[in-house]
Amino acid sequence: MSYAATHDQHDDHHGAPKGFFQRWCMSTNHKDIGTLYLIFSLTMLFIGGSFAMLIRAELFKPGMQLMQPYFFNEMTAMHALVMIFGAIMPAFVGLGNWMIPLMVGAPDMALPRMNNLSFWILPFAFALLLSTLFLPGGGPAGGWTMYPPLSLQSSSLAYAVFAIHLMGISSIMGAINIIATILNMRAPGMDLMKMPVFVWSWLITAFLLIAVMPALAGAVTMLLTDKYFGTNFFNPGGGGDPVLYQHIFWFFGHPEVYIMILPAFGIISEIVPTFARKPIFGYKAMVFAIACIAFLSFIVWAHHMFAVGLPLGAEIFFMYATMLISVPTGVKVFNWVATMWGGSMTFETPMLFAIAFIILFTIGGFSGLMMALVPADFQYHDTYFIVAHFHYVLVTGALFAIIGAAYYWMPKWTGNMYSEFWGKVHFWNSVVWVNVLFFPQHFLGLAGMPRRIPDYNVAFANFNMISSIGGFLFGATQLIFVGVLIHCAFFSKKKATDRVWEGAKGLEWTIPSPAPHHTFEVPPVINDDELAHGHVND
Amino acid sequence: MTSGGIRRSFTATAALALASFGSVALAAPGPWQLNMERGASTWSHVPYHLNNTALAVCTVIGMLVFGAMFIAMFRFRKSRGAVAEKWSHNTTVEVVWTTIPVLILITLAYMATGGLTTWADTTGSQMTVKVTGYQWKWRYDYVDYMGKSIDKVGFMSKLDTRSDQTRQLGSGMDPFAVKVGDENTYLLDVDKPLVVPVDTKIRFVITSGDVIHSWWVPATGWKIDAIPGIINAAWANFTTPGTYRGQCAELCGQDHAFMPIVVVVKSKADFAKWLAEQEAPSAAPAPAPQTAQVAAPVAGKQG
Numbered sequence: 128m129s130y131a132a133t134h135d136q137h138d139d140h141h142g143a144p145k146g147f148f149q150r151w152c153m154s155t156n157h158k159d160i161g162t163l164y165l166i167f168s169l170t171m172l173f174i175g176g177s178f179a180m181l182i183r184a185e186l187f188k189p190g191m192q193l194m195q196p197y198f199f200n201e202m203t204a205m206h207a208l209v210m211i212f213g214a215i216m217p218a219f220v221g222l223g224n225w226m227i228p229l230m231v232g233a234p235d236m237a238l239p240r241m242n243n244l245s246f247w248i249l250p251f252a253f254a255l256l257l258s259t260l261f262l263p264g265g266g267p268a269g270g271w272t273m274y275p276p277l278s279l280q281s282s283s284l285a286y287a288v289f290a291i292h293l294m295g296i297s298s299i300m301g302a303i304n305i306i307a308t309i310l311n312m313r314a315p316g317m318d319l320m321k322m323p324v325f326v327w328s329w330l331i332t333a334f335l336l337i338a339v340m341p342a343l344a345g346a347v348t349m350l351l352t353d354k355y356f357g358t359n360f361f362n363p364g365g366g367g368d369p370v371l372y373q374h375i376f377w378f379f380g381h382p383e384v385y386i387m388i389l390p391a392f393g394i395i396s397e398i399v400p401t402f403a404r405k406p407i408f409g410y411k412a413m414v415f416a417i418a419c420i421a422f423l424s425f426i427v428w429a430h431h432m433f434a435v436g437l438p439l440g441a442e443i444f445f446m447y448a449t450m451l452i453s454v455p456t457g458v459k460v461f462n463w464v465a466t467m468w469g470g471s472m473t474f475e476t477p478m479l480f481a482i483a484f485i486i487l488f489t490i491g492g493f494s495g496l497m498m499a500l501v502p503a504d505f506q507y508h509d510t511y512f513i514v515a516h517f518h519y520v521l522v523t524g525a526l527f528a529i530i531g532a533a534y535y536w537m538p539k540w541t542g543n544m545y546s547e548f549w550g551k552v553h554f555w556n557s558v559v560w561v562n563v564l565f566f567p568q569h570f571l572g573l574a575g576m577p578r579r580i581p582d583y584n585v586a587f588a589n590f591n592m593i594s595s596i597g598g599f600l601f602g603a604t605q606l607i608f609v610g611v612l613i614h615c616a617f618f619s620k621k622k623a624t625d626r627v628w629e630g631a632k633g634l635e636w637t638i639p640s641p642a643p644h645h646t647f648e649v650p651p652v653i654n655d656d657e658l659a660h661g662h663v664n665d
Numbered sequence: 666m667t668s669g670g671i672r673r674s675f676t677a678t679a680a681l682a683l684a685s686f687g688s689v690a691l692a693a694p695g696p697w698q699l700n701m702e703r704g705a706s707t708w709s710h711v712p713y714h715l716n717n718t719a720l721a722v723c724t725v726i727g728m729l730v731f732g733a734m735f736i737a738m739f740r741f742r743k744s745r746g747a748v749a750e751k752w753s754h755n756t757t758v759e760v761v762w763t764t765i766p767v768l769i770l771i772t773l774a775y776m777a778t779g780g781l782t783t784w785a786d787t788t789g790s791q792m793t794v795k796v797t798g799y800q801w802k803w804r805y806d807y808v809d810y811m812g813k814s815i816d817k818v819g820f821m822s823k824l825d826t827r828s829d830q831t832r833q834l835g836s837g838m839d840p841f842a843v844k845v846g847d848e849n850t851y852l853l854d855v856d857k858p859l860v861v862p863v864d865t866k867i868r869f870v871i872t873s874g875d876v877i878h879s880w881w882v883p884a885t886g887w888k889i890d891a892i893p894g895i896i897n898a899a900w901a902n903f904t905t906p907g908t909y910r911g912q913c914a915e916l917c918g919q920d921h922a923f924m925p926i927v928v929v930v931k932s933k934a935d936f937a938k939w940l941a942e943q944e945a946p947s948a949a950p951a952p953a954p955q956t957a958q959v960a961a962p963v964a965g966k967q968g
Contacts, residue, residue: 189840189851191832197919270916276893277876277918363894369877370892403741404749409759434879434914435890436897439785443778450770454763461762464730467737469750474742482738486731493723500773502780503715505887506701509879509914573716574698575883577914580922582832585841585849586694630749
C-alpha cells in the first residue's frame with residue numbers, strides 16, 4: 128500500500144495545532160477526539176469504580192458499617208449510570224473514532240465538527256449528574272433503571288434526566304457520524320463485505336443507538352413531567368401505569384446492552400485472527416450473527432420484566448425470543464474458537480484479554496440462557512445471580528474487550544510498545560480477581576440474596592467477603608493499567624513498527640506508527656491481499 | 666476465621682451442597698449455600714429442576730467449547746512450530762453448530778413452558794391472601810378460606826425489633842447474635858408473620874400502596890412484583906409445615922433491605938385454631954389503611 132508515497136507529496140502545513148486549547152477543545156481531528164473519549168472513559172471508569180469500592184466495602188460483612196442505606200442506593204445507581212454511559216459507551220465511541228477512519232481508509236470522520244460537539248457534551252452531562260451527590264437531597268437512588276414511582280421520590284430527578292438527555296444527544300450524534308463515515312467515506316475498493324468486523328459491528332451498533340436513545344429520552348421526559356408538570360403517565364392515582372415505564376425503558380435498555388457488547392465482538396474478531404495468524408472463520412456468518420443479534424435485541428425487552436406479572440402469552444413469547452439470541456451468539460463463540468484452530472498462536476496481552484473475553488463472556492451468556500427460562504427467572508430475578516450475570520458480560524465482556532483493544536492499538540496510537548511484562552501482570556491480576564469478585568455472586572443469588580441491598584443475613588457473609596476482597600484487588604489492579612498506559616505513551620523506549628503485530632492485517636497497519644495527525648488524505652489504493660477480509664467468498 | 670472455623674465451614678459446605686443438590690427444602694438461606702433451594706411448595710421444584718438442567722447443559726457445552734479452545738491453544742501455538750492454515754470456512758460444521766443448539770433450546774423451552782403454564786393457573790384455589798407492599802413493610806389481609814370469606818383478619822408485618830436495632834449504622838450490635846433458637850434471623854424475621862395452612866392452594870393477590878416492591882419467598886419458587894394500581898396474582902401450595910423466609914426483591918427506597926417476609930405454614934387444624942383466634946372480637950385488627958387501588962399520589966417522600 129502506498130501511503131508513504133502519497134504522504135510525501137503532501138506538505139505538512141497542517142499538523143496538530145500547537146496550543147492546548149486549540150488542539151484539544153477545538154479539535155475536529157478524529158484521532159484527537161478519539162483520545163479525548165478514551166481519556167474521559169478511563170476517568171469515568173475510576174469514578175464509577177470508586178463507587179463500586181464503596182459498595183463492596185459496605186457489603187464486606189453483615190451489619191451497616193460505613194454509610195446510610197440511602198447513600199448506598201445512590202452509589203448503586205450512580206455506579207451503573209457512570210459505568211454504562213460514562214465508561215463503556217464512550218470507550219467504544221473513542222475506539223470507533225480512532226480506528227474506523229483508519230480501517231476504511233477515510234481521512235477523518237464524515238462530520239468532524241459534530242464529532243467535537245458530541246464529545247464535549249459529555250463532560251458537562253457528567254458534571255451535572257455527579258453534582259447531584261453534593262446536593263442536599265442527594266443523587267438518584269432508585270437504581271439506574273429509575274423505575275417510577277420510586278424515582279419520582281428523588282429530589283435530583285431533574286438533574287439525572289437532563290444529564291441523560293445530554294448523553295443521549297451525544298450518543299445519537301456519535302452514531303450518525305459513524306454511519307455517515309462508514310457508508311460514505313470508505314476508500315474506493317473497500318467494499319462493505321471487505322470491511323473489518325469491528326467496523327461492521329459499529330455500523331450496526333450505531334443504528335441501534337439511533338433507534339433506542341430517543342425511547343430512553345421519552346421515558347425520562349415522562350418521568351420529569353410526572354414529577355414537575357402534573358402529568359400521570361406512570362401514576363396509578365391519575366390513571367397511569369408504572370409498568371408502562373418499564374416497557375419503554377427496556378425497549379431502550381435491551382438494545383442498549385447489545386450496544387455495549389457488539390463493538391466488543393468486533394474487537395475480539397480483530398484481535399483473535401491477528402494473533403492466530405489465520406483469517407477469521409466464517410466472516411459472513413460473523414457479520415450476519417451481529418445483525419441477527421441486533422434485530423433480536425428489539426423483541427426481547429420484557430425478559431427484564433418476567434416478575435412484573437405479564438400475561439402468560441407475553442412471558443412465553445419473550446422467553447422464546449430471548450433463547451433464540453443464544454444461537455447467533457453461540458455461532459460467534461464457535462467461530463472464534465475455529466479461528467484459533469489450525470492457527471499459529473502467540474499470546475501477547477491483547478490476545479490474553481481476548482481469550483479471557485471469550486471464556487468469561489460465554490459464562491455470562493450461559494447464565495443469560497438460564498435466566499431466559501421464565502420459571503427459573505422467577506427465582507433469579509433481582510438477585511445477585513443477575514448481578515453476577517451482567518458483570519460477567521459487561522466487565523469480563525465489554526471492559527475486557529476495551530482493555531484488549533487498548534493494548535492492541537496502543538502502539539499504533541503512541542508509536543511505542545507498551546511493557547509486555549506489566550501488561551501480563553495487569554492481565555493475570557485482572558482475570559483472577561474479577562472471578563473472585565463475581566463468581567461467588569452466582570452462589571449468593573441462588574441462595575436468595577436480593578440485589579441492591581446494603582445489608583444482609585449472616586448466611587450470605589462468607590461469599591460477600593470473598594467477593595469484596597476480589598473487588599478491592601480487581602480495582603487496585605486497574606492502577607497497573609494506568610501505569611502501563613502512561614509508560615507506553617511517554618516513557619517507553621521501544622518503538623513500534625508500522626505493522627506492530629506480525630499477523631496484523633488491514634489498512635490501519637499500513638500507516639506509520641504513531642499514526643500521523645492526518646492520514647489517508649489521498650485515498651489509499653486497496654490491495655485485497657493486505658486486507659483481513661479481502662477475499663471473502665464464503 | 667480460625668482453622669477450626671474453616672474446617673467447620675468446609676464440612677458445612679459439603680453438607681449444604683449435598684443437601685441443596687439432594688432436594689432438601691431449606692426454610693432460609695444457609696452459609697456457603699451453592700445452589701438454588703428445592704422449595705417447599707408443589708410447584709417450587711419447577712424452577713429448581715430447570716435451573717439444574719440448564720446448568721448441566723451449560724456446563725457440558727462449556728466443557729466442550731472451552732476444551733476445544735484449550736486444545737487449540739496448546740496445539741496451535743507458534744512456539745511449538747505451528748504454521749497457520751489458510752481455511753476460513755466450513756459449511757458442514759457451521760450447520761451442525763447452529764442446529765444442535767436449536768435442538769437443545771427447543772427441549773429447554775418445552776420444559777419451561779409446561780412449568781410456566783401451571784404457574785399461571787391460579788384457578789381452584791382454596792384460600793386467598795391479599796399482600797400489599799408499603800415503604801417498608803408488608804400488609805397481609807385474609808380474604809377467604811375454604812369458600813368462606815374472612816373480613817376482619819389483616820395485619821402489618823415489619824422487621825423485628827432486634828434486627829432493626831442491630832442494623833442501624835454504628836449500632837455496635839453483632840448481626841451474628843440475632844437468633845431465634847439456633848437459627849440466625851438477622852434481617853429475615855418479622856414482628857408478625859403470615860400464617861397459612863399446609864396442603865392448600867393459596868392464591869396471593871399482590872399489590873402496593875406506594876412504590877413497586879416484590880414479594881419473594883424462595884420456598885414458593887417464585888417472586889412477583891407488588892405494583893401500585895395493579896393487582897398481580899400467583900399461587901402456592903406448601904407441602905411441609907415450617908417457617909419460610911424471604912425478602913422484598915425490588916428496590917423500593919432506603920429501607921429496601923429491611924422489609925423481610927416470613928411465612929409460617931401450619932397444619933390445617935392448627936391454622937383453623939389460629940384463624941379463629943384472629944377472628945375473635947378481642948383480637949380486633951387495626952383498621953386497614955388505604956391500599957393501592959386508590960393509591961395516593963406519592964410526592965416528596967424521601968425514598
